[in-house]
Amino acid sequence: MLVFAKKKSVQQKIESLKKATSIGFVPTMGALHKGHLSLIERAKKENDLVVVSVFVNPTQFDKQEDLINYPKTIEKDLSLLKSVFCDIVFAPSAHEIYANNITSQAFDFDGLEFQMEGKFRTGHFDGVGTIVKRLFEIVKPTKAYFGEKDFQQLQIIRTMVKKHQIPVKIVGCDIYREDDGLAMSSRNTRLTKAHREAAPFIYKTLKQAKVKFGTENALDVVGWVENEFKKQPLLELEYFEIADEETLQTIKNKDIKQKYRAFIAVFAGEIRLIDNISL
Structure with a gap:
C-alpha cells in the first residue's frame, strides 16, 4: 500500500x-x-x-x-x-x-x-x-x-x-449497519452509552414506517413517526420526510410509478445521526 x-x-x-x-x-x-x-x-x-x-x-x-x-x-x-x-x-x-x-x-x-x-x-x-x-x-x-x-x-x-x-x-x-440496526457512522463513537443504547430506535422506526407506507398515506406516516419520537427522551427528531428518490421532493400523495425513500435526522444528545430506507 x-x-x-x-x-x-x-x-x-x-x-x-x-x-x-x-x-x-x-x-x-x-x-x-x-x-x-x-x-x-x-x-x-x-x-x-x-x-x-x-x-x-x-x-x-x-x-x-x-x-x-x-x-x-x-x-x-x-x-x-x-x-x-x-x-x-x-x-x-x-x-x-x-x-x-x-x-x-x-x-x-x-x-x-x-x-x-x-x-x-x-x-x-x-x-x-x-x-x-x-x-x-x-x-x-x-x-x-x-x-x-x-x-x-x-x-x-x-x-x-x-x-x-x-x-x-x-x-x-447499501447502508452497512451494526448488529442492532444502527447505521454505521464515524460519529457513533462519540455517543454516550445511554444514547448508543437508544439509537437503534431510529432504524426500528424507519422499518415500521416502511410497513405503514404500504397501506397509509404519507402525511399519516410522518405524523406517526413524529409521535413515536416524542416518547423517546434521549432522541430528538430534527426531521422525518418521505421524498421522491430522484427529485428528493417531499411527497403528499403516492404514485405507484414513482420510487420513494424515507429520510430521518435525529439528535442523540449533541450527536446528529442520519438514516434512510427505500420504500
Missing part, C-alpha cells in the same frame, strides 16, 4: 499504473469503520486498482465545532486500509487541496441541495461538491463508491458528475 500527501505525487503514481487499468475510488473523511471497508472491498472486486482518500474537508462543515470535534484517527485508518489491501491512499493537508483559499465553489444541483439536509446545513453541499470534484480531477477514477446512508449526497454527486460531464461512474452501496 502506497501513501501520498501531495497531489502531484499521487497523480504521477496513478498515471504510471493506469495503462489499461480501471480505477476504483473511495473518498472518505477518515475515522474508518466496517461501512467504509465494505465500499473498498466492493471496489477491489470491480477494479484493477483502488484509491482511497482520507481528508476531513473543512468546507462541508456548517459548524466549526463539528469540524474541530470530528474524529481524526489516521494511524488506525492506515492499518485498516492495509488490512483490506487498498492500493493507494491519498491523505492531503487542507493547504494541499485549497492552498490559501479554503472556500467552496458554488454549485447548482437542480434543487436537490435545498431538500432535507440542505434546509439545516447551510453551504454543506457546496462543500461536498467542491471536494469531490477536486478529488475526481486528481484521481481520475473509472468508478467512485459512496454509501447510501448519505443518499441525498449520493444523488447530488450523480447530478454534479452529469452536469460537469465528469467521466466517472458513481456506484451507490
Whole structure:
C-alpha cells in the first residue's frame, strides 16, 4: 500500500499504473469503520486498482465545532486500509487541496441541495461538491463508491458528475449497519452509552414506517413517526420526510410509478445521526 500527501505525487503514481487499468475510488473523511471497508472491498472486486482518500474537508462543515470535534484517527485508518489491501491512499493537508483559499465553489444541483439536509446545513453541499470534484480531477477514477446512508449526497454527486460531464461512474452501496440496526457512522463513537443504547430506535422506526407506507398515506406516516419520537427522551427528531428518490421532493400523495425513500435526522444528545430506507 502506497501513501501520498501531495497531489502531484499521487497523480504521477496513478498515471504510471493506469495503462489499461480501471480505477476504483473511495473518498472518505477518515475515522474508518466496517461501512467504509465494505465500499473498498466492493471496489477491489470491480477494479484493477483502488484509491482511497482520507481528508476531513473543512468546507462541508456548517459548524466549526463539528469540524474541530470530528474524529481524526489516521494511524488506525492506515492499518485498516492495509488490512483490506487498498492500493493507494491519498491523505492531503487542507493547504494541499485549497492552498490559501479554503472556500467552496458554488454549485447548482437542480434543487436537490435545498431538500432535507440542505434546509439545516447551510453551504454543506457546496462543500461536498467542491471536494469531490477536486478529488475526481486528481484521481481520475473509472468508478467512485459512496454509501447510501448519505443518499441525498449520493444523488447530488450523480447530478454534479452529469452536469460537469465528469467521466466517472458513481456506484451507490447499501447502508452497512451494526448488529442492532444502527447505521454505521464515524460519529457513533462519540455517543454516550445511554444514547448508543437508544439509537437503534431510529432504524426500528424507519422499518415500521416502511410497513405503514404500504397501506397509509404519507402525511399519516410522518405524523406517526413524529409521535413515536416524542416518547423517546434521549432522541430528538430534527426531521422525518418521505421524498421522491430522484427529485428528493417531499411527497403528499403516492404514485405507484414513482420510487420513494424515507429520510430521518435525529439528535442523540449533541450527536446528529442520519438514516434512510427505500420504500
